[in-house]
Amino acid sequence: MLTYATSGFSEDILSDSFCQTWFGVGIVVGMVSIGTSNFLILLRLWVLWDRKTRLVLVTLSLFLVTQITAIVCTTYVVSSMMPLVVFEPYLHSCILTQKVNFVILWTPGIVFEFMIFVTTWWNALDQPLPQHAKMAKVMYRDGSIYFFVLFGLRLLNLILSIVSPLSLMFLGVFFIWSACNVTLTRLIINSRRAAVEAEESLFIDVYTYSPRSWPLLPRQGSCVSENYELQGKGPDIEICTRLSSSVTSVAT
Incomplete structure (x- = not known):
């Protein structure tokens, strides 16, 4: 709809109210989409941090504050922009027809993403060998891509909103919207892949057979599947204990 309204390829004569409605809807849906993506990233990070209460509360509070601020700023920008479209x-x-103060639209997201990036790497340096190594590798690699792409595009939009002429105000808006979804999808797909690999590795560790076809004991700690963590659950120690006991009795 926004392409139809702004490309100039259509020969239809549109009403001002049509333009105002779809400009407003586009900005609101775009900000909601980016906010949802940030929350999904936060959920993955909580898993990586073993749901440490302090980190969860701090980052959740930061997310709520920045998102509420973003909602207020978006409402203000859309209401100010409507009569000018x-x-x-x-x-x-x-x-x-006139420049709008888009600076406040991008500032909360920049603050949130910068703080999450700093917190993530501070925690990584504090615990350089996390228990969930495969997931950590995916999160640090793809999460860094997500951060740098979105942070760079937010910064670009912030600069454009300050120094650009009116004709270039929306130059980076659709880039950040699409890049947010592409980089988030990449991260989720790769984390799912890491989950499958961890599950297959656990299966091989537990059901390893000797030449006599007697099952051997799993390696210490192998029963704590990374897949539980990737699915948002804690390691099932009780199941691991029962599994190790049953394998021991069979081997005996």
């Missing part, structure tokens, strides 16, 4: 018949496009 009109349809230009000569260009066959919806246009913004």
Whole structure:
């Protein structure tokens, strides 16, 4: 709809109210989409941090504060922008007739992502050998890509909103929206892949057979499947204990 309204390729004559509605909807849905992506990243990080209460509370509080601020700022920007959006018949496009203060639209997201990035790497340095090594590798690699891409694009949009002419105000908006979804999808797919690999590795460790076909004891700690962590659950120590006991009795 936004392409239809702003590309200039359509020969339809649109109303100003149509332009105002879809500009507002586009900004709101875009900010909600990015906020949802940030929360999904936060859920993955909580798993990686073994749900340490202090870290969870601090990052959750930061997320709530920045998102509430973003909602207030988005509401203000959309309400200020509405009267300034009109349809230009000569260009066959919806246009913004005057600059709006988009600086406040990008600032909360920049603050949140920077603080999460610092917290993640501070925790990584504090615990350089996390228990869930495969997931940690995925999160630190793809999470860093996610951070640098989104942080860079937010910064670009922030700079454009300050120094650019009116015609370039929306230059980076759709880049950050699409890049957010692409990088988040990459992270989730890779974390799922790490989960499958961890589950297969656990299966091989537990059901290893000797030449006499007697099951051997699993390696110490191998029963704590990383897949539990990737699915948002804690390691099932009771199941591990029963499994080790049953394998011991069979081997005996």
